[in-house]
Amino acid sequence: MTIELVIGAIKAVVIVLLVLGLTTLMLWFxxxxxxxxxxxxxxxxxxxxxxxxxxxxxxxxxxNTVLADPIKMFxxxxxxxxxxxxxxxxLAPFLALFPIIITFAVAPMGDILRIGKxxxxxxxxxxxxxxxxxxxxxxxxxxxxxxxxxxxxxxxxLLGGIRASAQMISYEIAMSLAIIAVVxxxxxxxxxxxxxxxxxxxxxFLPRWGILLQxxxxxxxxxxxxxxxxxxxxxxxESESELVAGYFTEYSGGKQAVFMMTDFxxxxxxxxLITVFFFGGWQAPWLYRDGFHxxxxxxxxxxxxxxxxxxxxxxxxxxxxxxxxxxxxRWTLPRLRYDQLMRxxxxxxxxxxxxNLVATAFVVVAAxxx
Amino acid sequence: xxxWLFAFLAALAIIGALGTILQRNLIHCxxxxxxxxxxxxxxxxxLGAVTVGFLQIIVYVGAIMVLFLFVIxxxxxxxxxxxxxGASLGLKLLGAIAxxxxxxxxxxxxxxxxxxxxxxxxxxxxxxxxxxxHVLFSRYLIAFETTSLLLLASIVGAVAxxxxxxxxxxxxxxxxxxxxxxxxxxxxxxx
Amino acid sequence: MTPIIDYMxxxxxxxxxxxxxxxxxxNVIVMFLAIELMLNAVNLAFVALGRRIGSMDGQVIVFFVMxxxxxxxxxxxxxxxxxxxxxxTVNADELNLLRW
Numbered sequence: 001m002t003i004e005l006v007i008g009a010i011k012a013v014v015i016v017l018l019v020l021g022l023t024t025l026m027l028w029f030x031x032x033x034x035x036x037x038x039x040x041x042x043x044x045x046x047x048x049x050x051x052x053x054x055x056x057x058x059x060x061x062x063x064n065t066v067l068a069d070p071i072k073m074f075x076x077x078x079x080x081x082x083x084x085x086x087x088x089x090x091l092a093p094f095l096a097l098f099p100i101i102i103t104f105a106v107a108p109m110g111d112i113l114r115i116g117k118x119x120x121x122x123x124x125x126x127x128x129x130x131x132x133x134x135x136x137x138x139x140x141x142x143x144x145x146x147x148x149x150x151x152x153x154x155x156x157x158l159l160g161g162i163r164a165s166a167q168m169i170s171y172e173i174a175m176s177l178a179i180i181a182v183v184x185x186x187x188x189x190x191x192x193x194x195x196x197x198x199x200x201x202x203x204x205f206l207p208r209w210g211i212l213l214q215x216x217x218x219x220x221x222x223x224x225x226x227x228x229x230x231x232x233x234x235x236x237x238e239s240e241s242e243l244v245a246g247y248f249t250e251y252s253g254g255k256q257a258v259f260m261m262t263d264f265x266x267x268x269x270x271x272x273l274i275t276v277f278f279f280g281g282w283q284a285p286w287l288y289r290d291g292f293h294x295x296x297x298x299x300x301x302x303x304x305x306x307x308x309x310x311x312x313x314x315x316x317x318x319x320x321x322x323x324x325x326x327x328x329x330r331w332t333l334p335r336l337r338y339d340q341l342m343r344x345x346x347x348x349x350x351x352x353x354x355x356n357l358v359a360t361a362f363v364v365v366a367a368x369x370x
Numbered sequence: 371x372x373x374w375l376f377a378f379l380a381a382l383a384i385i386g387a388l389g390t391i392l393q394r395n396l397i398h399c400x401x402x403x404x405x406x407x408x409x410x411x412x413x414x415x416x417l418g419a420v421t422v423g424f425l426q427i428i429v430y431v432g433a434i435m436v437l438f439l440f441v442i443x444x445x446x447x448x449x450x451x452x453x454x455x456g457a458s459l460g461l462k463l464l465g466a467i468a469x470x471x472x473x474x475x476x477x478x479x480x481x482x483x484x485x486x487x488x489x490x491x492x493x494x495x496x497x498x499x500x501x502x503x504h505v506l507f508s509r510y511l512i513a514f515e516t517t518s519l520l521l522l523a524s525i526v527g528a529v530a531x532x533x534x535x536x537x538x539x540x541x542x543x544x545x546x547x548x549x550x551x552x553x554x555x556x557x558x559x560x561x
Numbered sequence: 562m563t564p565i566i567d568y569m570x571x572x573x574x575x576x577x578x579x580x581x582x583x584x585x586x587x588n589v590i591v592m593f594l595a596i597e598l599m600l601n602a603v604n605l606a607f608v609a610l611g612r613r614i615g616s617m618d619g620q621v622i623v624f625f626v627m628x629x630x631x632x633x634x635x636x637x638x639x640x641x642x643x644x645x646x647x648x649x650t651v652n653a654d655e656l657n658l659l660r661w
Contacts, residue, residue, distance in 0.1 A: 139432020391582030465584030
């Protein structure tokens with residue numbers, strides 16, 4: 001009993017630290033990546049005691065991102081505007097971050113790891129209705145943004161908050177439809193089971209990943225996920241040119257950093273969902289429970305520990321790839337207008353998702369599913 | 371569900387419910403109610419109704435309560451008088467006592483039902499998505515399909531009610547405000 | 562394990578709070594919230610009793626109540642909007658045109 005609690009606690013700590021660490025990595029990638037896209041140099045100044053310069057190390061702006069900026073953010077004055085709802089103004093950023101962070105509890109980071117007599121499931125919380133859990137936590141995530149906008153006692157912020165909540169509710173529907181189609185395909189709501197179902201190969205070489213079964217759902221989830229994370233091309237809630245900074249106009253210092261972190265955590269969350277639903281989760285190509293079986297007959301047996309590490313690495317590499325993809329899209333595409341955003345959501349994605357769901361259901365029944 | 375967890379959740383639900391009806395700021399009322407809803411969702415899960423618990427959070431907290439927030443912002447309703455204002459405080463006290471008596475009566479009735487004290491174990495599949503879906507799509511199929519009609523009708527109704535026809539807004543703006551809050555206050559002062 | 566009677570007691574308390582809310586508040590939106598609170602108190606009783614007799618019917622009814630509540634919220638809030646548009650108030654005492 002005790003040892004299980006300890007294992008659970010370790011899994012929880014690992015996932016939270018990984019998510020927070022990866023948000024920082026994404027922040028760094030966003031800065032240098034955007035600089036690359038726009039033909040700038042990007043962050044390259046901050047240094048610790050001039051050490052990097054003395055030893056002639058190239059400066060990639062890592063210290064800017066992981067050290068200088070957080071220190072600057074958290075030591076700034078925490079300003080609360082006059083007439084604001086102080087309690088909600090303080091609560092809102094955490095109300096936004098918390099649901100996103102707890103969603104990672106169902107991220108399957110690998111299959112079963114055996115240490116001695118213990119079998120450790122590398123999914124932090126093994127929930128058999130995990131897909132519903134994801135939808136529920138994403139649904140609660142609307143509150144932080146909406147209340148942050150309202151509690152600031154500022155017109156720009158309120159407009160941003162209203163836009164954000166309208167946008168998130170609208171795109172949640174398309175997102176739910178995409179997820180439901182995947183659930184119907186695999187016949188389970190358990191993310192770990194979905195990953196297991198994506199093991200093996202088709203035609204001897206093609207990994208059985210969900211993207212080949214549900215390409216439309218993948219597009220829906222990618223688009224609606226980007227809209228959920230409120231980033232360009234869907235950044236109407238914070239559109240800098242019209243609304244100052246939208247719902248976090250009146251936030252400064254640490255609380256603003258929390259809102260920013262929420263954005264990147266959402267990017268990661270969307271990447272995790274895409275990985276789990278469409279790219280095999282922790283499945284590495286041709287890696288089975290006993291080692292690699294390459295197409296053509298060659299095989300390479302591996303111990304359980306090595307396989308667990310490979311799966312863990314495969315999962316997070318895929319997540320990083322899809323997070324970076326979202327950031328690239330952000331810095332490449334122009335922004336939508338608000339009416340275009342709503343039209344795309346309600347007249348484009350929702351009907352497409354419904355059609356996809358009906359088609360999926362027909363195929364599953366015709367194929368003799370349960 | 372262990373007793374201490376239930377006690378905590380029950381206390382939270384009652385605090386949230388009291389917050390819903392006693393606070394002056396409407397946004398705070400809605401948040402109090404959202405707290406109650408999340409809390410009840412967790413209680414449902416503790417009772418084995420996992421699917422319904424999650425649906426409660428997705429539908430109620432994620433959609434309906436946000437709709438309430440929207441409407442409050444849209445109407446720009448300011449904080450109102452809270453429990454004061456309107457009918458006399460004595461009448462309200464009487465109403466509250468009557469409602470408390472209702473609760474007390476329910477307590478008495480429940481305490482005479484000995485079977486409510488027994489603890490019964492349930493199958494692990496109880497309340498799962500598959501079980502719920504099986505019942506929904508067999509015994510309650512017609513009711514389920516009717517629900518979709520109801521939702522469609524309510525969407526059409528809501529749009530028809532809330533929509534402002536062309537020219538209507540100008541006509542309304544031209545009308546003298548019949549009973550704005552300020553006018554009501556003025557009336558009260560005159561009286 | 563918590564006996565079902567505790568859930569029923571909580572349900573009764575929440576229902577009574579909902580009734581009090583409708584009686585003492587004059588703001589239509591808060592009255593609406595109080596009604597939703599009563600619906601949810603009854604939902605809790607349904608789920609608890611359904612668990613007691615080991616039947617899924619309680620949960621199915623809760624599912625339907627939720628759907629109806631969603632429909633009700635949409636139409637009810639639309640009514641409140643059009644009411645506010647015409648009378649510029651959400652105070653139930655001032656909506657007295659049909660009062661005798």
